[in-house]
Each structure stands twice: as C-alpha cells, then as structure tokens.
Amino acid sequence: MEIMRLVVTGPVGAGKSTFIRSVSEIEVVDTDRRATDEALLIKKRTTVAFDFGRLQFGPDMALHLYGTPGQSRFDFMWDILIQKAHAYILLVAAHRPHEFREARRIMMFMKQRSPVPMIIGLTHTDCPGAWDAANIALALGYPNPSRRPPVVTVNANETASVAQAVIALVQHTWSGSLAATS
Amino acid sequence: MTVTGYLADFSLPELFQLLEQGNKTGLLTICTLADTKTAERYNHHIWFSQGQIVAAGNTLDQRGLMGLIARRGWMGDNAVSRLAQTCQINTPLGLCLKNQGVLTAEQLKLLFYTQVMRQVCALFALPDGWFQFDPKAPTPRAEMTGLIATATDVTLAGLRALKDWAALDEKLPAPTSALVSVIEGKPNLRLNPNEWQVWEFTNGTMAVADVAKQLNLPVAKVQQIAFRLIVTGLAEEMPLMAAPPPSSLALDDAPELEPSIASGKTAGAAPVSASFLQNLVGFLKSKV
Ligand SMILES: Nc1nc2c(ncn2[C@@H]2O[C@H](COP(=O)(O)OP(=O)(O)O)[C@@H](O)[C@H]2O)c(=O)[nH]1
Ligand SMILES: [Mg+2]
Numbered sequence: 001m002e003i004m005r006l007v008v009t010g011p012v013g014a015g016k017s018t019f020i021r022s023v024s025e026i027e028v029v030d031t032d033r034r035a036t037d038e039a040l041l042i043k044k045r046t047t048v049a050f051d052f053g054r055l056q057f058g059p060d061m062a063l064h065l066y067g068t069p070g071q072s073r074f075d076f077m078w079d080i081l082i083q084k085a086h087a088y089i090l091l092v093a094a095h096r097p098h099e100f101r102e103a104r105r106i107m108m109f110m111k112q113r114s115p116v117p118m119i120i121g122l123t124h125t126d127c128p129g130a131w132d133a134a135n136i137a138l139a140l141g142y143p144n145p146s147r148r149p150p151v152v153t154v155n156a157n158e159t160a161s162v163a164q165a166v167i168a169l170v171q172h173t174w175s176g177s178l179a180a181t182s
Numbered sequence: 183m184t185v186t187g188y189l190a191d192f193s194l195p196e197l198f199q200l201l202e203q204g205n206k207t208g209l210l211t212i213c214t215l216a217d218t219k220t221a222e223r224y225n226h227h228i229w230f231s232q233g234q235i236v237a238a239g240n241t242l243d244q245r246g247l248m249g250l251i252a253r254r255g256w257m258g259d260n261a262v263s264r265l266a267q268t269c270q271i272n273t274p275l276g277l278c279l280k281n282q283g284v285l286t287a288e289q290l291k292l293l294f295y296t297q298v299m300r301q302v303c304a305l306f307a308l309p310d311g312w313f314q315f316d317p318k319a320p321t322p323r324a325e326m327t328g329l330i331a332t333a334t335d336v337t338l339a340g341l342r343a344l345k346d347w348a349a350l351d352e353k354l355p356a357p358t359s360a361l362v363s364v365i366e367g368k369p370n371l372r373l374n375p376n377e378w379q380v381w382e383f384t385n386g387t388m389a390v391a392d393v394a395k396q397l398n399l400p401v402a403k404v405q406q407i408a409f410r411l412i413v414t415g416l417a418e419e420m421p422l423m424a425a426p427p428p429s430s431l432a433l434d435d436a437p438e439l440e441p442s443i444a445s446g447k448t449a450g451a452a453p454v455s456a457s458f459l460q461n462l463v464g465f466l467k468s469k470v
Contacts, residue, residue, distance in 0.1 A: 112386070
C-alpha cells in the first residue's frame with residue numbers, strides 16, 4: 001500500500017475537521033476497515049483526539065489526512081503527525097483576525113519541526129469581515145509576495161473546493177515530478 | 183480591499199506592523215466603542231504613506247494642524263489659513279510654512295510630536311475599538327508637518343509607556359515559548375537595556391519563563407518585551423515542544439502499526455511514486 005500523508009493544521013474553528021470530512025466523503029473504496037488503520041491504532045493507544053480521513057483511489061493507493069489535535073498544544077502527538085507528513089496545509093479563517101497570531105505560532109512550530117512543504121488555505125472567505133489574501137499573508141508574517149507559500153481559498157464544506165486545495169498542495173510539493181511525467 | 187476589525191481581535195501593534203510591512207498608503211480610522219457612562223465615541227485618524235506615519239488627528243476637516251499651530255500662539259487661525267492657500271498643492275502644510283520662514287524646524291518637530299507621537303501613543307492603551315484602513319483616502323497635505331515616523335518607532339514608544347497590558351494578554355508570547363530572531367545580525371532599532379537583554383535570547387531554544395529567571399525579571403515583563411520585539415519585526419514566537427510522550431505511550435511496541443509511523447523517532451515520510459501522484463491528482467480533478 002502506497003500512502004501519502006497530509007497534515008491539516010490551523011487554529012480551532014478554522015475548518016480542519018470539516019476539511020478532512022469533505023475528503024473522506026469522496027472515499028471511493030472502503031476495502032479495509034480492519035485494525036491495521038494506523039490512525040485508529042494511535043487513537044486507541046492515546047486519548048488524544050485528532051481527525052483522520054482517508055481517500056483510497058486505487059487498490060493500493062491511499063491518501064491519509066491528519067488534523068492536528070485541538071485540545072492539546074504542540075505536544076508529542078503533533079510531532080508524530082508532522083514527522084510522518086509529506087506536506088501540510090495551514091487553514092486560516094479569513095474572517096477571524098483574532099486567530100492570525102495563533103496561526104502564526106502554529107506555522108512557526110511546524111516549520112521548526114519539519115522541513116516539508118506547506119501551503120496556506122484561507123477558509124471562511126465567504127463570511128462577512130473576511131480579509132483578503134494579501135493582507136492575511138502580511139498578518140501571517142509574509143511581507144514579500146514572491147517569498148511566501150502558495151495561498152489558496154478553500155471552503156471546507158465543499159468537496160470540490162477541498163479537492164482543489166489538496167491538488168494545490170500536491171502540485172506545490174511535487175511540482176518537479178508532476179511536471180516531468182505529465 | 184480594506185482592512186477592518188476590532189482592536190481586541192487584531193491589536194494596534196499588529197495593525198501597525200501590517201501597515202508598515204505592507205508599505206501601505208492610506209487612512210487608518212479607529213473608532214472607540216461607546217463609553218458606557220457618556221455613550222460618547224471618538225474617531226482617531228492616522229495617515230500612512232508607504233508604511234510610515236505622516237499625520238494624525240481627530241477630524242477629517244483638514245484643520246487639525248492649523249488648530250495646533252494657533253493653540254501654540256505662533257500664528258492666528260486666519261493667518262495660517264491664508265498662508266496655507268499659497269502653498270503648493272503637493273507640499274505638506276508644515277513644510278510650506280517653514281519654507282516661507284513662518285515656522286522653524288524646531289517648531290515643526292514640536293508640532294509633530296504633539297500631533298503624532300503623543301496622540302498615537304495614547305491609543306495603545308485603548309482596550310478595544312473598531313478600525314478600518316482606507317487605502318484610497320487622499321493624502322492630507324493640510325495635516326502634514328512634512329515629518330514622518332516609522333510605525334515601528336511609534337509602537338516601541340507606545341508599548342514602552344503602556345501600563346495596563348490586559349487587552350494584549352492573549353497576544354503576548356506564552357511563557358513556554360521561545361523567541362527566534364527573524365533578522366540578520368543585530369537590530370537597528372534603539373533598544374533599551376532590558377530589550378537588549380531579552381534580544382540576546384532570540385535563538386529559538388530558551389522558553390520565555392526561563393529567560394525571565396535568567397535575567398531576574400518578572401515573566402510578565404519579559405513577555406511584554408518579547409511582544410515588542412515581535413511586533414517590531416525583530417523576532418518571532420516559537421512554541422517549544424510540550425512535555426515528551428508519557429512512557430506509557432510506547433508507540434514502537436505496536437507491531438500491527440505501520441512501522442514508519444510507529445517509531446516516532448525516524449523522521450520523514452517515504453517518497454511516493456510518480457504514478458501515485460498522477461493517479462491522485464487525476465482522481466481529485468474528477469471531484470472538482
Ligand atoms: N461559511 C463557511 N464555513 C466554514 C468554512 N470552512 C469551515 N466552515 C465551518 O466552520 C466551522 C468550524 O469548522 P471545524 O471543521 O469544526 O473547525 P476545526 O476546529 O478546525 O476542526 C464548521 O461549522 C464548518 O462548517 C468556509 O469556508 N465557509
Ligand atoms: Mg476539529
């Protein structure tokens with residue numbers, strides 16, 4: 001089984017659980033519900049709740065999505081998830097400037113623990129008071145537009161939008177290999 | 183697009199940092215929330231040009247600076263008005279008056295201090311307020327002395343003078359977080375001795391609480407200093423790993439667990455194949 005692991009992180013309420021649920025909804029093959037599920041196992045062995053979603057798109061190919069736990073902060077559980085991730089997306093609710101600093105903290109922690117690529121997903125851009133991408137990037141500490149991770153807009157409630165965000169993350173992470181083979 | 187919100191959510195130091203780093207030009211308006219006793223609200227205006235503060239005032243009638251000059255007794259209201267009309271359209275009023283020999287450089291400095299430094303620094307004490315930044319507002323020549331202040335300098339001054347930090351509590355770096363420098367070399371800002379001391383620890387390893395112990399300063403004070411270093415673009419808060427896994431959680435004794443994730447120590451994820459990537463993207467595209 002070939003597995004890609006993506007971590008979905010961000011402040012509480014950003015849309016992590018919804019995002020992951022939206023991908024799990026498009027799970028096509030549910031071949032394997034046995035206890036080999038790594039996420040279930042970790043869950044069983046710890047009391048930490050984290051979101052897990054799976055998208056199986058071939059007999060031996062699956063995408064696993066992990067949401068960073070909301071109630072614990074920056075602990076070993078986060079670290080286990082990050083260390084195993086191929087890439088991650090930081091979700092930020094565009095209409096909640098209150099959370100921008102927390103998003104920045106999370107980003108600093110992630111960067112410190114893992115060098116893998118990341119993108120920023122702006123959720124709640126359809127809500128009143130939403131800031132635009134350029135200003136949120138500034139608030140997250142990226143004054144230079146040419147030197148920041150890709151910023152995409154995503155509505156965690158919409159499967160199509162989440163699929164688009166995952167594509168963006170995959171393409172950003174593997175731009176080399178995807179370009180070479182397609 | 184405009185930037186709007188409440189200071190309780192996005193604080194004035196953060197806002198100044200954003201406007202400075204974004205090289206913004208326009209008008210920042212802060213509307214205080216209705217006072218429970220008097221039900222009065224006040225507007226404060228701060229004009230930015232390319233990320234720097236060029237003027238401040240309480241009205242948009244373009245008569246604030248003239249009023250300040252008149253109040254100093256340097257010139258009557260009418261006299262200033264008349265002279266102002268002879269100024270070139272693009273010249274700040276203060277500079278124009280200086281060029282005409284009516285005001286000295288010292289007087290301009292004093293005006294700027296009263297208009298910008300004193301008024302704006304006082305705003306850091308606001309517990310809340312609604313703000314809006316309008317990037318389309320015209321440049322207020324009649325309110326400008328011609329002098330400028332960097333948002334960073336104003337923030338430093340405002341936060342150094344701040345007595346009650348309650349409103350900023352959530353914004354301060356956690357005592358368990360470290361600080362990490364985000365600049366090359368040493369800061370160009372004029373830091374005070376305590377700020378320098380804390381600056382020496384911006385290497386991403388020592389928790390703020392330990393820095394406080396080391397420096398023999400209260401933790402809250404170090405948090406406040408750290409916040410100043412953060413919002414002036416010198417450092418960033420770096421959350422440190424919380425406690426190590428409880429020994430009961432021996433993840434690697436789970437044979438059924440996929441080996442790579444079970445051994446929490448080995449870093450990195452196994453590479454995925456090109457066909458995997460193509461299949462995945464193809465599948466996702468069918469969902470879009
Ligand atoms: N309007 C809107 N609601 C969203 C969006 N993304 C997520 N939500 C909602 O935000 C709420 C919080 O999401 P949740 O997934 O629980 O956030 P979490 O704490 O990060 O796991 C839920 O009610 C979602 O339906 C979005 O883009 N637009
Ligand atoms: Mg959740």
